[in-house]
Amino acid sequence: MTLNVAVQMDPIARINIRGDSTFALLLEAQKRGHGLSYYTPDKLSLVGDELVAPVQLLTVRDEPGNHFTLGEPRREPLNAFDVILLRQDPPFDLAYITSTHLLERLQPRTLVVNDPVAVRNAPEKLFVMDFPQLMPPTLISRDLDEINAFRDAHGPVVMKPLHGFGGAAVFRVMPQDMNFGSLFDMFSVTFKEPWVIQRFLPEVKKGDKRIILVDGEFAGAVNRVPAADDLRSNMVRGGAATATELTDREREICTTIGPALRERGLIFVGIDVIDDYLTEINVTSPTGIRAVAKLGGPDVAAKIWDVIESKRASKKA
Secondary structure, three states: OOOEEEEEOOOHHHOOOOOOHHHHHHHHHHHOOOEEEEEOHHHOEEEOOEEEEEEEEEEEOOOOOOOEEEOOOEEEEHHHOOEEEEOOOOOOOHHHHHHHHHHHOOOOOOEEEOOHHHHHHOOHHHHHHHOHHHOOOEEEEOOHHHHHHHHHHHOOEEEEEOOOOOOOOOEEEOOOOOOHHHHHHHHHHHOOOOEEEEEOOHHHHHOEEEEEEEOOEEEEEEEEEOOOOOOOOOHHHOOEEEOOOOOHHHHHHHHHHHHHHHHOOOOEEEEEEEOOEEEEEEOOOOOOHHHHHHOOOOOHHHHHHHHHHHHHHHHHO
16 A cells, blocks of 8 residues: 655754654655655645645655755645644644644545544643543642642652643652742743642652553553653653563553543554653654664554554545
């Protein structure tokens, strides 16, 4: 099966191909003979009931500094594509939400991965609250009394913006922390939405495991160990990737959330697990594919394309 594929992503010239999951997906699609086109989300236009963009034919190479070639832009209706990869990075803001509303119009004729309705309705730090039995104690609030009561009950906590990403603005707050008042004021001014306050898990020093699920099934994992002087394990913040295996509890987590992911059309999902506690379900533009492969793990990109091809074949049938 040959598919006509478009990718909606951030500027391809700026990506670091050594760790970029979108690039891994593009390499695998090209290997399978699928046609690739590229555009950035700011180029979407809705003309009447037709969604269009100036797409460019795309060729990719696994060569740093020489990783792509683009053709000339050509205005195309996006419903002419078999598959669109929704792969722009957060922030999950009004621009991102609007993009999901536009892409939703292409379905069911075009398969959008991940499903834009589910992406819009499953913010990573809110969707995870559907599974409180798998999580550490967690509060979503900006109310000072609620936050203080939670801190009194749980001691050290982590405080972070609800729609944050990449480890930005993540703080550990200790009991009787003299910085808390200033931190609360800063969050109040900076973030209009509620925040996440979560019991601090000391075992984060041993790693924050990224587990990838494809169509609701475990597909690969990597442990991300934070630097000695940092709370955050994100690789963009200096976290080191190490090989790992799943614990029994982590397999239980995957089994529990898998059906919900499949029902929502969330084909490529990355969950974060610390000390056997689920902390996030990442659906917007998950990462980890290349790190898993470099550490000798499964070929996650191939698994994702197997699912996409199967779903397209079912549509045609």
